[in-house]
Amino acid sequence: MNLGQDPSLAMESKNVVSLPGPDEPVDFTNHVLPILGERCQSCHNAPYDKNGRTIHPKAGLRLDTYEWVMKGNLDDTVVEAGSLENSYLYEVITLDEEDDMFMPPKGGALTAGQIDAIKRWIEEGAKPSAGGTGNTASDMGKGISFHNHIFPLIEERCLDCHSEPYVKNGRTIHPKAGLRLDTYEWIIKGNLDGTIIEKGNAEESTLHAVITLDADDPEIMPPKGEPLTEEEINMFKQWIIEGAKENPSDTFVPEKKEDISAKPTGNEKVLSLVDQLSKRLKPPSKPQMDAAQKSGALVTLLSARHSMVRAEFSSGPNLIKNDAIGALSGIKNNVSHLDLSRTSVTDGVLSEVKKFKNLTWLNLKNTSITDRGIEKLASMPYLTYLNLVSSKVSDQSIKSIETLTKLEELYLWNSDVSEQGIARLRKALPETKILH
Template structure:
C-alpha cells in the first residue's frame, strides 16, 4: 500500500547516473515508468493507501502522510523517497513482492523532480504491464540472440552476454538505448518476415511472437533495466507441446461414466450431500438449488449499481447442486501440484492410452511461488487460478466421481446468491448487516481471505457467496446483462481471452461490490507479475482475491456441451 511520507536519511543512496544537463522527457521517460510500476495500485481504478497518481493534481496531493510530488524538492516527493527504502521496509515502493526499480530508472525519476517535474497539461496516466529483465527479457534474449551474439561468435561485432557489452558493442552501436524505440534490439524485430534485417532471422526461428515483441517494446519504454550482475547464456528455444490426450475422445469416456453413475433423474430426487475427492479424500459439500424464475440484474434505483448490471431480464433456471463453500486449497492443491512432468499446456510428458481418464486431464504446471502468498491453506479458499484452470479442475473432479461438475453460469450464480430475494443483498438493502454474512474490506482479518464457512449462509445454505474471494463464472463478460435469448443455465461462449465474469466481491472490496448483481470483468493485469514467457495459462498472479465454487446440473449435457464447459474460453493469450 502506497503511503507517501518524507524519507530523509536515504537520499544519498541514489546513484548519479544522469547528467544534470540532460532534460528528462515526461512522455518518453517518466510516463512509461509510472504506468508500469505504479498506476495499477495508485491510478484511476485503484487508490491503495488513499493515493492516486494518474494525474498531476492527484500525485501532488499525496495522502495523509504528505505530498506525493513536490517539483524541485526530492525530500517532499514520496514517489522518489519511497523508492530508496530497503525492500523489507513496509513503506518501500514498489512493494517487495513486485521488486524494486533499477538504479537507472530511479535516477531518471530523481532528475525529473530536480528539473521541476514537468507534466504536460491534460496528460492522464493509464496502466501497462511492468517489465522485469530476469522474468521477461532474459528468456527472450537467451533463446533467440545469445547463440549468435556472444564472445565466441559475435555476429555484427555485437556481444549481448553482459549489460556493458550489450549496450556498447556492435557495428552500429548502441543497439540498446533506454526509452528509445529506434533501438535495433526492438526495431529489427518488427520488420516483415521476408526482410533481410529481421532479427532474429527467419532461418533462426524469427520473427518473434507478438508477445515477445511487445515485451521488448515495453522494456525499452521503461528504460531498458538490466541488473549489472546478470550475465546471459544461450538457451534452447522449446517448441509447442503436442499430442495432448485431453481431447474429445477423453471427454466421451468421462461422459459415459457420468451417465452410468448419476442416479438422480428428476428434481424430487435431488438431496444435499457431502462427499470426498476420490484421489485425495478432501471433503466437499453440495446443496440443492431448485428450479425457478428470477429477475437478473439490478434496478436503476439500487445504491451502488454499476452500468453493466442492466437492463434487468427474467431468467428461467433449471435445478442444480452448488458447492456449499468456495473450493479450498485442501481440494485444489492436489490437482495443482503434482510430481508428474508436464508440458506448458498441462499435458503429461509421458502417458499411455490405458491410463485412467482423470490422469490424462491437463493439470497446471508448477507455480513459481506458493499461490496462497502466505495467507493460509487449510480450509482457506484456493486463489489465483485462471478460468481455464478452474474449468479443468471441474473436469478432473468429474472424471473421478461420475458427476458432471462445472463452473456456474452467471445467471445460475446470481439466482443462487439472491435465494429468492429481489433486494441488493439476500438479507435486504441494509449493508450494515453484511458483516454477519461476509468478509470484505471493513472486517477482513489482516486484510486477507478467511477460512470458508465462518459466516452465516444465505437462505439456500451457501456460505461466503458474498466476499472472501470472488468467484469465476463460465460466461464471457458483456457490458450489459445477457439478454433473454440466453437461457439461465446456458452461458455466453468465449471468443477472446478477456474478459470473463467473476461474481460475489472480495475481502478487499467495499460493501457495494458484494451486492447480488455486482459484476467483475477479468483483465490481463490480473497476471501482470507472471514471470513466465509466454504467460501461464494456469495462474493469475495478481488476483489474490479470486477463486471459484462448483455446480452440478441435474440434467446431464451432451458430450459436446460437456467438452465446451471444460474447454470454454481461450486458454492461451
C-alpha cells in the first residue's frame, strides 16, 4: 500500500482557507477542500506510517480528495449532492458541540462561513469544480453531460467491440458479451447478465469495475491500448454518481441504498437485524478494542449507540495474512462487518471467520479464496452481504452459498462461477441481488 504523509507534518502544504463570496459558486478545490484540510484531515486522511505502525483514517473515512469525500466509508456516503438532509457530513458539523457525534471533535466548531461554504457546495450539487465548459472531469460545473463528455470516450475506446451487429465477409459480427454501448438506451439496458450501471452507485456498477482494474488484469476494459486516465475514470464515476443521466438537467431521485450500517438507509429489515444483534451484546471494552487494533485492521463501532463493530483490513496484500484475524478473537461476537478484500488471506482464514457468529457483511474481493474456503461459511445465520469478486470461487461453491438463506447481496463478477451456476443461484436465492 502506498502510505500517505503524517497529517501533522503535512499541514504546511495545505491550501489557505478562502471562503466564497455571497454570489460566487462554491468550488470544491478552492473553498471546501482547504476547510477539510485544516479541520478534518488530521483524523480523515490517507493511511500513514508513524513509528512503524500504520495509522488508518478514523471510521474508515478519508476526506483528502474529492473522490474519497464522495465515496464515503463502509457505513454509507457522507455527501448526497443536492440534499443537506441526506448528507451526514453536514449533519455532524451542525450538531450541538455537546453531542457525542459532533465534528470536528477538537478545536471547536467550524465558523459560520465555513459551514455555509460546505452547505452551499452540497446544495449546488457537490461538484468537483464550480465552473468550466471543457470535456474533463475538472471542468464540469454544470454536471457531466453524457453526449458531450461520456459518449465521445465510449465512441473512441469501446465501440470496436460493443456496437450494433454488422456483416463482415458474409458473417454477422455481434457485440462482445452481447453488450451494446452505441446509444444511451443500450448502455443503460446492459446485457443478458444484467445492467452494467447502478445509477448513483459507482462502486456497484460493472462498467466502473472493469475500467478500474489493474492494468495487467485480463478483464480490464478497454482491452487494447492504454487504460483510461485517472481523469477519464473519475468522469465516468461522477456521471454514475450523478445518476447516469442523459442530460445534466434531468432529474435523478436516488433509490434507498441497501447497505448494512447503524445509520438509517431505508433497508429497515437489515437495520433491524443488526439492531437485534447489538442488543444481545455488551459493547467491547477499551482493552478489547485496543487488542483488536493489533490485528492491523481499522476496528470501529458501527455508531456510538451500537455494540457491533466493523473490522476493515486495508494495509495491503503483503501485510495481512491469516494470522491477523486472531487478534479479533476477543470481540468476535461483536463483529458484524469484516473486510478482507485485497489481502493475502487464504482458505484457512475462513475457519476463524466461521466463529464470528453475528457476521452480516463479508468482503473477500480480490483474494485467493477458493471453493474449499467457502465450504466453511455454509449456513452462517446472519450473512446478508458477500463479495467474492475476482476470487477463485467456482460452481463447486454453489451448494454452500445456497445455505446462506439471509443473503441479500452477492457479488461474483470475475470469479469462476459459470452462467449455469448463476442461474442455479438465482433460482435457489430468488430474493438475492446477484452481480456477475
